[in-house]
Amino acid sequence: MSKERISFEGKNYSHRCQLLFPLAKIVFFAVVLSSILPNADAFDPLDPFGNITIKWDVMSWTPDGYLAVVAMHNFQMYRHIMSPGWTLGWNWPKKEVIWSIVGAETTEQGDCSKFKGNVPYCCKKDPVLVDLLPGVPYNQQFSNCCKGGVLASWGEDPSESVSSFQISVGLAGTSNKTVKLPKNFTLLGPGPGYTCGPAKIVPSTVFLSPDHRRKTQAMMTWNVTCTYSQFLASKYPKCCVSFSTFYNDTITSCPSCACGCSHKHNCIMGDDEKLKKKGINTPRKDNEPLLQCTHHMCPIRVHWHVKLNYKDYWRVKIAITNFNYRLNHTQWTLVLQHPNLNNVTQVFSFNYKPLAPYQSINDTGMFYGMKFYNDLLMEAGPSGNVQSEVLMQKDKNTFTLKSGWGFPRRVYFNGDECKLPPPDSYPILPNSAEKGPFKFSSTAICTILIIFVTW
Secondary structure, eight states, rough: OOOHHHHHHHHHHHHHHHHHHHHHHHHHHHHHHHHHHHHHGGGTTTTTTOOEEEEEEEEEEETHHHHHEEEEOOSSSSSOOOOOOEEEEESSSSSOOOEEEEEESSSSSOOTOOOSSSSSOOSSSSEEEEEEOOOOOOGGGTOOOOOOTTTTOOOOOOSSSSSEEEEESSOEEEEETTTOOOEEEEEEEEOEEEEEEEOOEEEOOOOEOOOSOEEOSSSSEEEEEEOOOOOHOSSSSSSEEEEEEESSOOOBBBTTTTSSSSGGGGBBBBTTTGGGGGTTOOOOOTTOOOBBSSSOEEEEEEEEEEEOOOSEEEEEEEEEEEOTOOOEESSSSEEOOOOOGGGEEEESEEEEEEOOTTBBOEEEEEEEEEEETEEEEEOOOOTTEEEEEEEEETTTOOOOOSTTSOOOOOEETTEEEOOOOGGGGSSSOOGGSSSSSSOHHHHHHHHHHHHHHHH
16 A cells, blocks of 8 residues: 555544544533433523422331421422412332321322221322311421412522421331332422422431520431423413513514414403303313413413613513413512613512522513512403513613613513514614605715716
């Protein structure tokens, strides 16, 4: 083989390696990310660390099992669990049974016919638990229980974002080495959307005595982490956004069928006589909505109106409208992303909390209702809306009303992202170039001059 051929093949091989190396890096990082983030579809860029953590603390061993306290912590900044509340399920790895529960209940007892004398509370291989309703007898209550499964978001009210119960498990392991962790956890909140990972043993929880002078710890602790995916929860968005401004008469409405039109054939007009019937607002067990007939067919619409433009400030009006006659929203939340939310001067009639998931960027804020005033968004109808105004100070280096800058980049209602109108339909500023009756462009003037010169 000649030296020239060896040299040519060597260069060709080197060139191929240079082309393949970047591709190999991309494949490598993709594999690494897929192994680190198994639920990548559940990633929320505005709440990257949001999750629901279910913690099991084994407080003591019993003759045939253990007594545990199970606490459900909602660490999501703006996504809460509304009525009818959470539903938690799992599979036992062996033949475990539940002897008793305080602060929650299973939906079924299961087949306990093989037991004589003391009958367990639940014998199902895959028990399903729900929270107790408010007002149950004191001997059935436990700390942070009995709220009907409703959990506030961490950003709105951390003290109300936890639910817990006590469970006594039998026919199970009686030590750290013999106990088997439950598996295949499921969580409904209240509908689908949550995916739970496997139970993982973590350092035992430490408890402080009331006087903070003595520490005790659980015999054993394991955690289960559940994350939310809007794609798993619903095929279509659950809300849409419309825009309007003071400088343009055009109202940019929600896109047609923004939330799908599956309920278009059983919707109801706003002036229909059926609305006067008793029980029209009663929710159904299957949570089937009764929507007002609209072109967008969304249960929720968020409207953003650029109201006023001052010298150093500008004002926006926000209105949330409910189009579902069978559902109201308690402890609702609204999340907006806009670059000028880093300088909010005043919010009227809503509570406001800035969110900074990436510390260097402060362009996201959460709005929610004032307690006992407007924290309840009523069913569709005359009272089915809440509204507020936001006053923001201008940054002269960035503020403009051109090119849709005055409208939010993202909108979330109750943790679900809303459908925005297409950018080319946003209200635009009046064209100042049209003030005079005639105004020739420089290109047109040059063309006319060339014609006259060459004539």
